[in-house]
Amino acid sequence: MDFLVVDDDQIFREATCLLIEEEGHFAASASNGDVALERVREDKFDAVLLDLHLGRHNGLTLIPQLLKVRPNLPIVMFSAQGTVKTAVQALHQGAVDFLEKPFTRDQFHAVLARLRRLSEMGQKIERLEQEVKEVQSQSPEPLIDFETPVMRAVMDVLQRAAKSNASVLILGESGTGKSVAARALHAQSNLADRPFVTVSCPALSKELLESQLFGHVRGAFTGAMRDHWGKVKAAEGGTLFLDEIGDLPLEIQPKLLRLLQEKEYERLGETITRRSDVRIVAATNRDLKKRVAEGAFREDLYYRLNVITVEMPPLRARPKDVLRFAEHYVRHCATQFGRTVDGLTDEAAECIRRYSWPGNLRELRNTIERAVILTHEKKITAADLPIEIRLNESAPGALLDAPLQTGAMVSLATLEEQHIRRVLEVTSSMNEAAEILGIDQATLYRKRKKMGIK
Numbered sequence: 427m428d429f430l431v432v433d434d435d436q437i438f439r440e441a442t443c444l445l446i447e448e449e450g451h452f453a454a455s456a457s458n459g460d461v462a463l464e465r466v467r468e469d470k471f472d473a474v475l476l477d478l479h480l481g482r483h484n485g486l487t488l489i490p491q492l493l494k495v496r497p498n499l500p501i502v503m504f505s506a507q508g509t510v511k512t513a514v515q516a517l518h519q520g521a522v523d524f525l526e527k528p529f530t531r532d533q534f535h536a537v538l539a540r541l542r543r544l545s546e547m548g549q550k551i552e553r554l555e556q557e558v559k560e561v562q563s564q565s566p567e568p569l570i571d572f573e574t575p576v577m578r579a580v581m582d583v584l585q586r587a588a589k590s591n592a593s594v595l596i597l598g599e600s601g602t603g604k605s606v607a608a609r610a611l612h613a614q615s616n617l618a619d620r621p622f623v624t625v626s627c628p629a630l631s632k633e634l635l636e637s638q639l640f641g642h643v644r645g646a647f648t649g650a651m652r653d654h655w656g657k658v659k660a661a662e663g664g665t666l667f668l669d670e671i672g673d674l675p676l677e678i679q680p681k682l683l684r685l686l687q688e689k690e691y692e693r694l695g696e697t698i699t700r701r702s703d704v705r706i707v708a709a710t711n712r713d714l715k716k717r718v719a720e721g722a723f724r725e726d727l728y729y730r731l732n733v734i735t736v737e738m739p740p741l742r743a744r745p746k747d748v749l750r751f752a753e754h755y756v757r758h759c760a761t762q763f764g765r766t767v768d769g770l771t772d773e774a775a776e777c778i779r780r781y782s783w784p785g786n787l788r789e790l791r792n793t794i795e796r797a798v799i800l801t802h803e804k805k806i807t808a809a810d811l812p813i814e815i816r817l818n819e820s821a822p823g824a825l826l827d828a829p830l831q832t833g834a835m836v837s838l839a840t841l842e843e844q845h846i847r848r849v850l851e852v853t854s855s856m857n858e859a860a861e862i863l864g865i866d867q868a869t870l871y872r873k874r875k876k877m878g879i880k
């Protein structure tokens with residue numbers, strides 16, 4: 427845990443920090459209320475130990491100010507002149523405990539145990555808030571019972587892997603459901619009530635990604651105005667999901683390897699080594715072995731991640747499941763958009779069954795969403811589906827050349843997608859492609875994901 431000790435008495439402040447560090451925790455200190463407020467604004471402390479008398483300030487009045495900055499921050503008040511009255515006052519102001527100075531190691535242990543319970547409760551609340559947000563973001567309920575044997579085998583491995591704490595690598599084309607599988611794995615594991623934190627590896631520059639993962643201290647790089655805790659810390663005790671791991675820059679790979687092997691890391695710009703207890707689940711649509719052969723991915727990291735690997739099959743390899751997913755999305759979208767649409771006509775079902783879905787589940791979901799919004803009928807008809815699905819035309823670029831030359835009707839969105847596909851085909855990195863397209867990497871990453879481009 428990370429503590430902030432607020433006391434104007436330097437000797438006691440340092441002695442308390444030492445005691446905390448001897449117990450294997452981290453301690454920072456502040457000598458007055460203003461410094462304490464600044465530190466709490468900048469850093470994610472797990473608890474504050476606050477002296478009642480801070481020179482001209484009264485620690486009691488500082489409690490609501492600290493809680494205004496971080497509403498769930500556990501504050502323990504301590505004082506040499508502890509009276510029942512001041513203890514009660516501190517609790518009324520929002521402190522969670524009161525310690526009389528000087529306190530013994532045993533008294534401190536008792537407080538620590540209480541703080542740990544509070545911190546777990548806080549994590550639970552954050553997790554529930556996250557779940558509520560996800561329900562509000564209206565993703566369809568994941569289907570988990572599959573007809574296709576290969577998918578059943580995948581689910582079986584995931585279920586068994588969930589019970590161990592081993593790293594899991596999820597491979598598969600874009601849109602096959604790797605992120606959904608990672609969440610399902612977490613939900614079935616012993617860490618289900620702990621945090622699940624996602625990091626999208628290619629969405630950020632190398633520096634920002636490193637800081638997002640491990641955190642940084644103020645001044646670590648230009649623009650680092652304040653201390654920052656990374657996602658490794660946010661995932662403490664739970665699962666850290668590294669999406670698109672195949673695009674993790676080479677410079678960050680040794681740090682991730684160290685996190686996996688030694689469970690140690692440092693924040694950017696800081697020399698203090700921190701321990702972390704997170705389970706790593708990684709996913710990629712890249713051929714990681716090929717990336718290793720090309721020298722773009724470290725072999726030792728690949729083997730460390732590759733303890734348990736599952737491969738999400740593309741949708742075209744799960745023919746029996748395609749219509750079940752389609753019907754599932756129709757029901758979901760009809761409810762979401764308040765439309766009375768009930769299933770697919772036979773003709774529409776046949777188009778969906780025959781099409782090869784290069785963008786996998788994401789493409790299917792987008793297609794159904796569009797159809798549910800646009801249809802005038804009670805069931806989705808073939809006419810509600812995009813022309814390439816009606817014509818069973820899924821080869822990238824196949825539709826493009828003719829419309830471009832003849833000026834036939836084609837949407838800007840289709841043109842944009844085809845152009846992005848082509849540039850990605852002929853460039854060797856996201857960076858190069860983004861430069862040619864005149865957009866930043868994060869935008870390209872989002873567009874690629876939305877369009878289901880591998």
Ligand SMILES: Nc1ncnc2c1ncn2[C@@H]1O[C@H](COP(=O)(O)OP(=O)(O)OP(=O)(O)O)[C@@H](O)[C@H]1O
Binds near residue numbers: 566601
């Ligand atoms: N089991 C499932 N049931 C219902 N919908 C699913 C399921 N799995 C995935 N989906 C839907 O498919 C879409 C793509 O899923 P997801 O983001 O998990 O794919 P991905 O393989 O991680 O893609 P990428 O490689 O581009 O990150 C999402 O809209 C998701 O809601």
